[in-house]
Amino acid sequence: xxxxxxxxxxxxxxxxxxxxxxxxxxxxxxxxxxxxxxxxxxxxxxxxxxxxxxxxxxxxxxxxxxxxxxxxxxxxxxxxxxxxxxxxxxxxxxxx
Amino acid sequence: xxxxxxxxxxxxxxxxxxxxxxxxxxxxxxxxxxxxxxxxxxxxxxxxxxxxxxxxxxxxxxxxxxxxxxxxxxxxxxxxxxxxxxxxxxxxxxxxxxxxxxxxxxxxxxxxxxxxxxxxxxxxxxxxxxxxxxxxxxxxxxxxxxxxxxxxxxxxxxxxxxxxxxxxxxxxxxxxxxxxxxxxxxxxxxxxxxxxxxxxxxxxxxxxxxxxxxxxxxxxxxxxxxxxxxxxxxxxxxxxxxxxxxxxxxxxxxxxxxxxxxxxxxxxxxxxxxxxxxxxxxxxxxxxxxxxxxxxxxxxxxxxxxxxxxxxxxxxxxxxxxxxxxxxxxxxxxxxxxxxxxxxxxxxxxxxxxxxxxxxxxxxxxxxxxxxxxxxxxxxxxxxxxxxxxxxxxxxxxxxxxxxxxxxxxxxxxxxxxxx
Numbered sequence: 001x002x003x004x005x006x007x008x009x010x011x012x013x014x015x016x017x018x019x020x021x022x023x024x025x026x027x028x029x030x031x032x033x034x035x036x037x038x039x040x041x042x043x044x045x046x047x048x049x050x051x052x053x054x055x056x057x058x059x060x061x062x063x064x065x066x067x068x069x070x071x072x073x074x075x076x077x078x079x080x081x082x083x084x085x086x087x088x089x090x091x092x093x094x095x096x
Numbered sequence: 097x098x099x100x101x102x103x104x105x106x107x108x109x110x111x112x113x114x115x116x117x118x119x120x121x122x123x124x125x126x127x128x129x130x131x132x133x134x135x136x137x138x139x140x141x142x143x144x145x146x147x148x149x150x151x152x153x154x155x156x157x158x159x160x161x162x163x164x165x166x167x168x169x170x171x172x173x174x175x176x177x178x179x180x181x182x183x184x185x186x187x188x189x190x191x192x193x194x195x196x197x198x199x200x201x202x203x204x205x206x207x208x209x210x211x212x213x214x215x216x217x218x219x220x221x222x223x224x225x226x227x228x229x230x231x232x233x234x235x236x237x238x239x240x241x242x243x244x245x246x247x248x249x250x251x252x253x254x255x256x257x258x259x260x261x262x263x264x265x266x267x268x269x270x271x272x273x274x275x276x277x278x279x280x281x282x283x284x285x286x287x288x289x290x291x292x293x294x295x296x297x298x299x300x301x302x303x304x305x306x307x308x309x310x311x312x313x314x315x316x317x318x319x320x321x322x323x324x325x326x327x328x329x330x331x332x333x334x335x336x337x338x339x340x341x342x343x344x345x346x347x348x349x350x351x352x353x354x355x356x357x358x359x360x361x362x363x364x365x366x367x368x369x370x371x372x373x374x375x376x377x378x379x380x381x382x383x384x385x386x387x388x389x390x391x392x393x394x395x396x397x398x399x400x401x402x403x404x405x406x407x408x409x410x411x412x413x414x415x416x417x418x419x420x421x422x423x424x425x426x427x428x429x430x431x432x433x434x435x436x437x438x439x440x441x442x443x444x445x446x447x448x449x450x451x452x453x454x455x456x457x458x459x460x461x462x463x464x465x466x467x468x469x470x471x472x473x474x475x476x477x478x479x480x481x482x483x484x485x486x487x488x489x490x491x492x493x494x495x496x497x498x499x500x501x502x503x504x505x506x507x508x509x510x511x512x513x514x515x516x
Binding site: 006007008009010028029030031032033054056058060061062064066067068069070073 | 333334401402433435440453454455456458459461462463465466467468469470471473474496
C-alpha cells in the first residue's frame with residue numbers, strides 16, 4: 001500500500017476538476033465522498049512531516065499523511081489540476 | 097439518599113462547607129498543584145473514584161501495579177498518585193501527619209492529609225500498568241514526568257470549582273447523575289466513552305449498544321438510556337477542542353438522531369493514560385460510580401499506537417472475578433459504510449467486507465480540516481455545522497487544538513475567590 005495525501009473533493013474542487021477534464025481522477029472514498037489520492041515516496045513523506053509539523057502519518061490504518069493545513073492541500077490540488085497528474089509532490093516540495 | 101459505588105462502598109462527597117473550610121485551612125502550608133492533580137481532586141472529592149478517598153499510599157500503588165487491586169482488595173487498575181519533589185518536601189518541611197493546603201490557579205482548593213511519603217520505581221510502575229517502558233507511550237511519559245516522591249493521604253475539597261460554560265450544563269457529580277437517572281426512569285444505562293466529535297459510526301455504536309443493553313426489558317416505556325461521558329482533560333495539539341466534542345454529541349439528541357428521553361451528554365475530568373485494557377477497566381469503574389449498568393467497549397478502547405491488540409480491552413474483562421465490577425461490558429466491533437447495503441452497518445453482520453469503507457478517525461479529521469462537508473450518512477449536517485461554529489467561537493478558527501487554544505482557551509473550571 002503506497003503512501004498518499006488525501007485531497008477531499010468539495011463542489012469547488014470538483015468544478016475545477018471538471019473544467020480541466022479531470023473529473024475521473026477523483027475516486028469514491030466514503031459514502032460517495034470523492035478523494036484524489038496524491039502519491040508520496042517515503043522521502044517525500046518525511047519531508048512533508050518535517051515542513052508541516054501539524055501533519056501526521058497514519059501508519060496504522062490509511063497509510064496517508066493527514067492533518068495538513070487546508071491551504072497546503074489547496075496548493076497541492078492546484079498543482080494536480082495544472083499538471084493534469086497526481087504525481088506532483090516533487091514539484092510541490094521544490095518550494096520548501 | 098445513600099448510593100453505593102465501586103467496591104461496595106458508599107459514595108461520599110468529601111467537600112467542606114464554606115465556613116468550616118475557611119477555618120480548616122488557616123495556617124496550613126500551601127502547595128501549588130497542576131491541572132491533572134486538580135482534576136483528580138475533584139474526581140475523588142465527589143466520588144467519581146469511589147472507594148478512593150485520597151491519593152494512593154505505597155501499599156495501594158503496589159497492589160494496583162502487581163495485582164490490579166487496592167490494598168483493601170478492591171479492583172483498581174491505574175495508580176492515582178500525588179507526586180512531589182524532595183526539594184519541595186524539604187523546603188516546606190513537609191512530614192507525615194501534616195495537612196497541606198493544595199492551591200490551584202493561586203486559590204485554595206483542597207486539604208491533603210499527609211499519611212505517607214514514599215518513593216516508587218517509575219519504570220516498574222510503567223511496565224506493570226502500561227506493559228512497556230517506552231516513553232513514546234503517553235501514559236509512560238506521564239509516569240516518568242512524575243516528581244521523585246509521592247504523598248499518600250485523604251483529600252477534602254475546600255473550594256468547590258465553578259464549571260464554566262459551555263461545560264457547566266454537562267457536569268454532574270455521581271450523586272447528581274444517579275438522581276437524574278432515577279428521574280428519567282432509566283433502569284439500565286450504557287456508557288459511551290468519548291474524546292471525539294461523533295460521526296455516524298459513533299452514533300451507530302451507541303445505538304447498537306443501547307439495543308444490546310435494553311435486551312429483554314419491556315418496550316412500552318423508556319427504561320434504558322445512553323450516557324455520553326466525554327473525557328475532559330489535558331489536551332494535545334491536533335485533538336478536537338473540548339467544546340466541539342461535548343456540544344456536537346449533545347446536538348445528536350437536539351437534532352433528533354436520539355430521542356430526548358434516551359440520551360444524555362455528560363463530562364468527566366480525567367487525563368487519559370492510554371492504558372488500553374487497564375484503562376478500559378478504569379473507565380468501567382468510573383462509570384459504575386456514576387450509576388451506569390453497562391459500558392460499551394469498541395475497537396482499541398483507550399489504546400495508542402500498536403501497544404495493545406485492538407481487542408485486549410475486551411478480553412481483560414474475562415479475567416475479572418465475578419462481583420468485582422458492578423457494570424457489564426458491551427463488546428462491539430466497528431460499524432462501517434457498505435456501498436452494497438447502501439448504509440452504515442455493523443461489521444459483525446455485513447457480508448461485503450471487500451467493499452466496506454471504514455470510518456477512520458484520522459480520515460474524518462482530515463475531511464473536516466479540508467472544510468469539506470461529508471455526506472449525511474457519514475456525518476450529520478447539524479454536527480458538521482456545529483463543529484465549524486465551535487471552531488470560530490471557541491477554537492480561534494480551528495476545530496482542532498492549536499498552540500493558541502492551549503494558551504488562551506477559557507478554562508473548563510475556575511476556583512472562586514475564597515476568604516480565609
